[in-house]
Structures are given as structure tokens and as C-alpha cells.
Amino acid sequence: MIREAKNAGFTDAHILSKEAVSKERLKLYPLFSVEFLDWLFAQFPEQELPVYLAHFRFTKPSL
Amino acid sequence: MDNPSQLKWTAEEAARLVRESYGSVVPQGLGVAESLYTPDEIAWLPESVTAYALGLGNPIRYADLQPGESVLDVGCGAGIDTFLAARKVAPTGIAIGLDMTPEMLARARANQKILGLTNVEFREGRMENIPLPDASVDVVISNGVLNLSTEKGQTFRELYRVLKPGGRLVFSDSVVNGQLPRAVLDSEAAFAG
Numbered sequence: 001m002i003r004e005a006k007n008a009g010f011t012d013a014h015i016l017s018k019e020a021v022s023k024e025r026l027k028l029y030p031l032f033s034v035e036f037l038d039w040l041f042a043q044f045p046e047q048e049l050p051v052y053l054a055h056f057r058f059t060k061p062s063l
Numbered sequence: 064m065d066n067p068s069q070l071k072w073t074a075e076e077a078a079r080l081v082r083e084s085y086g087s088v089v090p091q092g093l094g095v096a097e098s099l100y101t102p103d104e105i106a107w108l109p110e111s112v113t114a115y116a117l118g119l120g121n122p123i124r125y126a127d128l129q130p131g132e133s134v135l136d137v138g139c140g141a142g143i144d145t146f147l148a149a150r151k152v153a154p155t156g157i158a159i160g161l162d163m164t165p166e167m168l169a170r171a172r173a174n175q176k177i178l179g180l181t182n183v184e185f186r187e188g189r190m191e192n193i194p195l196p197d198a199s200v201d202v203v204i205s206n207g208v209l210n211l212s213t214e215k216g217q218t219f220r221e222l223y224r225v226l227k228p229g230g231r232l233v234f235s236d237s238v239v240n241g242q243l244p245r246a247v248l249d250s251e252a253a254f255a256g
Contacts, residue, residue, distance in 0.1 A: 001215070001238060008219035010232065016125045021237070028094035029117065031084060031256040040253060043244050050240040053119050055233070062229035 010058035017055040071249055077213045084255035086166040090114035112174050115141035118206030120235025123147045131155045132201040137190050138208025142171035149183045160185040191217045195225045205234035
């Protein structure tokens with residue numbers, strides 16, 4: 001993500017927040033069934049996804 | 064997914080998958096909206112907006128939007144972040160919502176009528192080919208959408224193109240720490256969700 005942004009010309013990259021993803025959080029989303037989430041978390045040791053949710057900020061340089 | 068070369072779908076197949084998933088989604092209450100936004104932020108929005116909150120974060124909170132600014136919301140869905148942005152940049156600023164899913168755009172436009180907001184517009188299109196002129200917006204926001212593109216290089220070039228010099232891109236998304244198992248990479252639900 002950051003690589004593609006910098007390749008496009010963006011500068012001043014900041015990660016503004018970062019948090020782990022929990023099954024309880026994903027259960028809120030209608031796109032995921034409980035069965036799918038059970039399967040997904042079972043793919044990983046200790047049932048923890050190697051995924052985090054983050055906010056990013058990039059700047060387009062001024063002229 | 065941060066490495067498109069690992070995915071089994073072409074760009075068009077991935078877009079179709081996302082469009083079908085989000086076009087047919089049925090809300091399950093307000094849990095997502097309540098987990099991402101404060102009551103003060105969303106109390107003024109009808110359930111036809113908040114029930115379709117499907118983002119991963121709250122980019123408005125970090126975007127520092129000011130009155131008079133122009134904002135593009137990429138992957139706006141039914142419009143929750145677009146409407147929040149419109150309120151921040153009012154009265155002279157404008158919020159533009161972009162989405163490729165016809166059903167979501169229809170909801171967004173209906174929601175705009177319900178809210179009576181005049182500094183909002185919605186456009187249909189792909190983030191890989193944004194229907195806006197060069198250097199036309201002050202801010203681009205997005206909420207859990209950019210990872211749905213399998214052409215991120217092209218997407219970021221488009222985001223860069225439409226921003227004015229000095230403009231900012233503020234977005235939320237998921238990031239993978241390491242490699243995902245093949246079974247997860249090949250899962251349509253994991254990709255589109």
C-alpha cells in the first residue's frame with residue numbers, strides 16, 4: 001500500500017492508527033457468515049489473523 | 064490483499080465479485096456504524112445510511128476537513144462518509160461520492176434526497192479510472208476500499224492525479240502482516256469482505 005502510494009508520487013506517509021482484527025469485530029459485517037469466520041480463523045495458529053486495520057495519510061507535493 | 068499478483072482473479076473478475084457482494088448485501092443492524100462512529104457523529108443520519116456502513120475505520124476523524132474544501136470519497140457505498148464530509152466542508156465545499164456498484168449509488172442518491180444536502184454529488188465509476196479532472200479535489204478519503212483493487216498502482220496514480228498539489232489522501236484499510244495461506248487468498252468472501 002505504502003509502496004504503491006510512494007510510486008505514484010505521494011510523500012509524507014503516516015500511519016495514523018493501527019489495531020488488530022478480532023472475530024467479534026468481523027461478525028458485525030453482513031458480508032461474513034459465522035461459518036466463514038470460523039473457517040477463516042481456523043486457518044491461523046492461535047486463531048489470530050495476521051491482519052490489522054490502519055488509517056493512513058499521504059500528501060501530494062505542492063508545486 | 065496487498066499483493067495482487069497472488070490473487071487468482073483478473074481485475075475485471077475481482078471488480079465483478081466486489082460489485083456483486085456489495086450490491087446484494089443485506090444489513091444486519093447498526094453494529095458496524097456504532098463500532099466506527101461516535102453517537103454525535105451519526106445521530107443526524109437516518110438508518111438508511113448507517114445500516115449500510117461497511118467500512119473498516121473512520122477516515123473523517125483523521126482528515127481534518129475544513130469548510131470550503133472539496134472532498135472525494137472513493138468507494139462511498141450508501142454515502143455515510145460522503146455525508147459526514149459534506150457537513151464538515153459546508154457551506155461552500157463539496158463532497159463527491161464515487162462507487163462502481165449501481166445498487167449502492169441508488170441508495171446514496173436516495174439518502175441525499177432524504178437529507179436534503181445540496182453540497183453532495185454521487186458519481187459512478189472505478190477507482191482505477193476516476194471520472195474527475197486532474198487536480199480537482201483538496202482531499203481524497205476512502206474507508207476500507209482501496210484493498211479491493213487488484214490494480215493498486217493504477218489506483219494510486221489516479222488518486223494522485225485528481226488531488227490538487229498539496230492535497231491529502233486519508234484512508235482506512237486492512238494490512239496483512241506476512242503471507243496469507245493460499246486457501247484464504249483464493250476465498251471470494253475473504254477478498255470482497
